[in-house]
Amino acid sequence: MPIFGEASEAEVTRAILAGFTKDLGEYASTEVIIVGGGPSGLTAARELALNGVRNVVIERNNYIGGGFWIGGYLMNTVTLRSPAQKYLDEIGCPYKKYSENLYVTPGPHACSKLIAAAMDAGAKIQNMTSFEDIVLREKNRVAGVVINWTPVQALPHEITCVDPIALECELVIDATGHDAYVIQALEKRGLAKRIGEGGMWIEKSEDAVVEHTGIAYPGVVVAGMSVCSTYGLPRMGPTFGAMLLSGKRAAEVALKELGRTPKKKR
Amino acid sequence: MAGWRKPARDLGSRASADWDVPSSTVLYRDPSSTTLDLDKVSEYLVETLGLKCEVRQNFLSLYAERDREALARAIAATRVRNILRPFEQIEPIYGEVQFELRLLEEPTKRVPGVLYDGYRYLRVMRDLLPRAERSLRVLHIAFEHRILGTFDDDGRYHARAVVCGYPSVVSTSGIVEAPAKPAAYYRVKAQLALALGAVPFDAVKEPFKGQFIDYDDPRLTEVARGYALQAAIYHITKEAFCGDSACRLFNGHWQAEMITAQLESGGLCPRHERVAAEISGLARRERAAKKH
Numbered sequence: 001m002p003i004f005g006e007a008s009e010a011e012v013t014r015a016i017l018a019g020f021t022k023d024l025g026e027y028a029s030t031e032v033i034i035v036g037g038g039p040s041g042l043t044a045a046r047e048l049a050l051n052g053v054r055n056v057v058i059e060r061n062n063y064i065g066g067g068f069w070i071g072g073y074l075m076n077t078v079t080l081r082s083p084a085q086k087y088l089d090e091i092g093c094p095y096k097k098y099s100e101n102l103y104v105t106p107g108p109h110a111c112s113k114l115i116a117a118a119m120d121a122g123a124k125i126q127n128m129t130s131f132e133d134i135v136l137r138e139k140n141r142v143a144g145v146v147i148n149w150t151p152v153q154a155l156p157h158e159i160t161c162v163d164p165i166a167l168e169c170e171l172v173i174d175a176t177g178h179d180a181y182v183i184q185a186l187e188k189r190g191l192a193k194r195i196g197e198g199g200m201w202i203e204k205s206e207d208a209v210v211e212h213t214g215i216a217y218p219g220v221v222v223a224g225m226s227v228c229s230t231y232g233l234p235r236m237g238p239t240f241g242a243m244l245l246s247g248k249r250a251a252e253v254a255l256k257e258l259g260r261t262p263k264k265k266r
Numbered sequence: 267m268a269g270w271r272k273p274a275r276d277l278g279s280r281a282s283a284d285w286d287v288p289s290s291t292v293l294y295r296d297p298s299s300t301t302l303d304l305d306k307v308s309e310y311l312v313e314t315l316g317l318k319c320e321v322r323q324n325f326l327s328l329y330a331e332r333d334r335e336a337l338a339r340a341i342a343a344t345r346v347r348n349i350l351r352p353f354e355q356i357e358p359i360y361g362e363v364q365f366e367l368r369l370l371e372e373p374t375k376r377v378p379g380v381l382y383d384g385y386r387y388l389r390v391m392r393d394l395l396p397r398a399e400r401s402l403r404v405l406h407i408a409f410e411h412r413i414l415g416t417f418d419d420d421g422r423y424h425a426r427a428v429v430c431g432y433p434s435v436v437s438t439s440g441i442v443e444a445p446a447k448p449a450a451y452y453r454v455k456a457q458l459a460l461a462l463g464a465v466p467f468d469a470v471k472e473p474f475k476g477q478f479i480d481y482d483d484p485r486l487t488e489v490a491r492g493y494a495l496q497a498a499i500y501h502i503t504k505e506a507f508c509g510d511s512a513c514r515l516f517n518g519h520w521q522a523e524m525i526t527a528q529l530e531s532g533g534l535c536p537r538h539e540r541v542a543a544e545i546s547g548l549a550r551r552e553r554a555a556k557k558h
Contacts, residue, residue, distance in 0.1 A: 072459070081467075099469035193359060195347055208379025211368070216361040231362060232347055234379055 027056040027124055032254055033145050033169040034058065034123075035131045035182055038066025039240055040224025041175030042114045043087070043247025044254070045123035051255055051263050056124040056167070058131055060150045065111040066177060068240060076107040081206060084241030087248070091117040110240075131176065132164045134185045142186070142219030144168040171257055173221045173250050180226035183216060192217045195232030205234040206242035213249040215257065223250035285502045287548045288405035289556075291317045293494065294325035296409035298376035299438045303487045304409065310491040314534075315498055316546035317405070318553070324373045325408040325433075329394035337390070338366035344386040346415055349423040353383045376411040376481075378439040384414035384429035391433050406433030407497045409490065413439050427493055427524070428517075430506060434497035439481070441489055445521045447478045478521035485529060492528040499538070502545055510535040 007015075027033075032048055034041045037059030048055045057064070071078045080088070080095070085103040088095050093113040095105035119125065128150045135144030148164035174182035186192035209227045216222040222230045223246045255262050291311060295304050308319040322328055330337045342358030342365070369375055391408065392400070399406070414437055415423040425444040428436045437444070446452075455470045471480065479489055492514040499515060500506055508515035511523060513535035518524035534542055 079466075099466040101468045102466035195356075195359070205379045207377050211375070211377045212361060212365050214361055214364055214368075216359065218360075222361065230359070231365075232345075 023124055023126075027054070027126070027167060029168045030054045030056055031169060031258060032056075032171045032173060033167055034173040034175055035145060036066065036175035036177060036224070036226070037061075037064040037115075037125060037127065038175060038177055038224060039068040039111075039114060039243035040226075040247035040250065041066075041173065042068075042118045042123075043244050044173050044175060044223055044250040045125075045247075046091075046114075046118040046121045047248055047251030048254060049118065049121035049123040051251070051260060053255065053258065053260065056126055057118070058129050058145065058147055059125060059127040060130040062128050064115050064125055064127060068111040068114065068243070069107045071107060077104050078107045078110055078240050079104050080241040080244070082241075084244050087244045088113075131181050131185075134172070134182060135166050135168060136189075139218070140191055142172050142182075142217065143170070145172060145182075171219060171221060171254050173223055173254065174216070174226045174230075175223045175247065175250070177225045178229050180222065180229045182220055183222065183226065183230050186217055186220070192220075194230050196229055206245075208233045209242040210245045210249055213246040214253045221250045221253050221257070223247055282544055282548065284504075285545070285548070286402040286504075287502055287545055287552060288317065289403045289552065291319045291405040291407070291498065292399070293319060293321045294328070294406070294408040295321065295323055296411055296438050297324050297327075297373045298411040299409070299486065300482045301484050301486045302409060302438060302490055304490075306487050307491050307494050311494060311498055314495060314542050314546070315502075316549040317498065318549070325391060325406075325410070326370055326394075327373050329396070330370060334367060334370050335363065337394070338363045338370055340390045340393075341366045341382070341387070344382045344390060346381040346383050346423050349381065349415070350421065352417050353386065376439065378411070378413055378443060381413050381415045381423060381425060383423075384416045384426055384435070385431060387412070387414055388429060388431040388433060388435060391435070395433065402432070402501070405498060405501045407494050408433055408435050410435050410437050411439050413437055413443055428496055430497050430500035432501070434501065436490055436493040436497065438486065438490070441479050441486065441493070441524075442481055442483075445478075445518050445524045447521050448474055450474070451478075477525070479524070488532070489524065489528045492532075499541065499545075503541065508535055508538055510537075513538055 031053050032055040034045050034055060034057045037057045041057055045055055045057050070076045080103045082101045085095055088105060091113045093105060093110050095103045098104045129147050130150045130153055131145055132148050133146035134142050137143040144167050146164045146166045152160045152162045172182055174180055180194055183192055183194050187194060212227045212231050212233060213223050216230055224243045227246060293304050293308055296302055304321050308321050311317050311319050339358060342362040347354055347356060413425050414429045414435055415425045417423050425440055427440040427444045451474050458466060458470060479485060496515050507517040510516060511526060512531040514527055515538055516527040518527055
């Protein structure tokens with residue numbers, strides 16, 4: 001007696017195709033597109049989904065989670081300063097107190113919990129997909145993103161002349177990390193500019209990142225490390241509290257922008 | 267400027283004739299600071315310089331009721347983009363203006379991490395002053411959470427605890443961030459940052475407790491008294507700081523120097539005691555003359 005039930009190769013192919021096509025069809029036009037599946041992008045995705053906002057995370061890598069898998073110097077303990085540990089409580093991730101106001105958690109545990117929490121809430125994730133450009137509408141408002149398969153970018157243009165596709169949305173969240181790719185795309189058109197990251201010099205850098213999270217351009221919210229390079233804020237080192245809280249703030253700003261009332265605290 | 271001594275000057279009537287002793291002094295609260303008692307700072311200025319003092323609410327909340335967005339834009343335009351280069355005038359981006367708007371709407375919020383060009387920031391404030399009080403007859407000292415810096419001869423910006431001008435600003439965050447903490451603090455911080463991937467600030471601070479002024483430090487009011495005095499004496503005499511490290515007008519570049527000048531010594535050098543007494547006398551005589 002075999003362990004698994006029968007399914008033909010063709011049926012497996014059709015199942016993959018059907019699932020993927022259904023998802024892509026749904027988020028070809030969605031409310032929010034989050035570019036970048038690191039901690040801030042995933043937190044924003046979860047918060048939006050919990051508030052009933054349709055959203056999709058575009059991630060260029062196969063793996064989701066960005067730098068959240070590891071802490072500093074390739075060591076996989078990640079650190080968070082209070083009150084960010086409260087978010088770990090929300091997603092059911094264990095952690096330990098290291099010192100007053102500083103908490104540690106294993107990166108793989110925290111990262112996988114965050115991915116699961118975002119998807120459990122209803123966020124969609126499109127990985128191996130690179131952001132190529134923005135879609136502009138009246139008054140140059142950003143109204144979507146242009147995407148392509150990540151492997152296409154890695155091959156010579158002569159071999160892979162693959163046109164990208166576009167997804168429409170009401171709001172884009174740039175959670176692409178230090179590169180701030182969405183803002184860069186606006187910058188190339190002379191519509192926005194990045195200040196670039198400042199030096200790592202004071203204790204309160206994380207506060208500054210959270211407080212600067214918000215609309216950076218009509219139709220674009222910046223979150224996470226994109227905030228640093230957009231506004232020239234001091235880098236903060238590999239501590240992730242600001243990433244989670246910035247993602248949360250980005251979702252709050254997006255809800256306001258979409259004219260939605262946040263649901264009561266769960 | 268640590269260790270720098272300005273030569274003592276004769277404080278005869280010729281010097282004081284050029285002074286601008288204000289007929290009134292206004293101090294502006296910093297609502298983001300939980301430990302700053304501005305009434306005590308005011309009392310100190312009355313005692314030390316005989317000035318007539320008034321404490322008002324937060325400067326920007328008081329004078330920026332109209333067109334907040336324009337003010338937010340003007341403040342954002344004073345941001346220092348590169349601390350290693352002289353100030354570059356750049357049109358602020360949308361999000362920077364929104365950030366300043368949020369800060370204007372919530373004056374209790376304190377968000378260090380951004381450095382503003384001190385003198386350009388003062389210019390923005392000066393434009394907000396009521397016309398009737400925009401003269402050297404009125405001394406304005408605003409307490410602020412924003413960190414202001416000035417570009418120095420060494421080719422970089424330095425954060426400041428106080429920026430003297432018109433008005434003058436004492437930065438409550440600058441008092442924490444501008445004077446350097448003990449050198450060992452930075453070594454421990456760097457080692458822990460490398461080992462942990464993050465800086466456990468509270469753990470790093472523990473061995474150095476008391477050796478520097480921290481956010482919401484109970485000693486803040488006492489330190490702020492000294493900086494308010496620096497701003498007042500600058501306004502009156504146009505002399506910046508004192509070279510005597512035991513004088514409250516000494517502008518320490520290290521927290522240890524600041525603590526020595528403001529807390530341990532807590533007094534003025536003999537020369538500045540005479541200056542203070544003279545200012546006090548002038549202020550008293552002026553008030554008496556006004557009465558008659």
